Amino acid sequence: AGIIGFDPVSMYMRDLVSVYGDSLILFNDVYGGSIIAGLWNPAVAGRPVPFAASIHANMRPAPEAEPVKKRPMALYNKTAVVEEIIRLGEGLVEDVVVQGQ
Numbered sequence: 001a002g003i004i005g006f007d008p009v010s011m012y013m014r015d016l017v018s019v020y021g022d023s024l025i026l027f028n029d030v031y032g033g034s035i036i037a038g039l040w041n042p043a044v045a046g047r048p049v050p051f052a053a054s055i056h057a058n059m060r061p062a063p064e065a066e067p068v069k070k071r072p073m074a075l076y077n078k079t080a081v082v083e084e085i086i087r088l089g090e091g092l093v094e095d096v097v098v099q100g101q
Contacts, residue, residue, distance in 0.1 A: 009034055012089055020085070023057060023076060045076035058084065 013028050013036055020026070023044040028036040040046065044057070048065035051074040058077040065073035086093055 008092055009036070012036070012092055015088060016085065020081065023081070040078065045078060048073040048075050
């Protein structure tokens with residue numbers, strides 16, 4: 001028997017939306033499903049941007065991109081974000097499938 005009102009999947013989903021809501025569009029079955037799916041938001045995760053310390057996202061250098069006003073360019077670090085999602089879901093996440101990087 002479970003604890004009434006305790007839904008770890010919805011709690012995990014709430015945390016993911018709170019942290020990654022700008023960069024990932026997340027989906028799950030609110031009626032009891034245990035699968036969470038996500039799509040990268042191309043406006044955030046799809047193009048290089050000028051690096052700034054104020055960027056609130058996991059970024060990596062994009063040396064292949066031309067600097068803007070002498071500022072190096074950065075790309076959203078999708079690999080690190082997936083690793084963070086797995087770490088946040090420790091004990092809950094059984095499998096992660098990444099398609100079409």
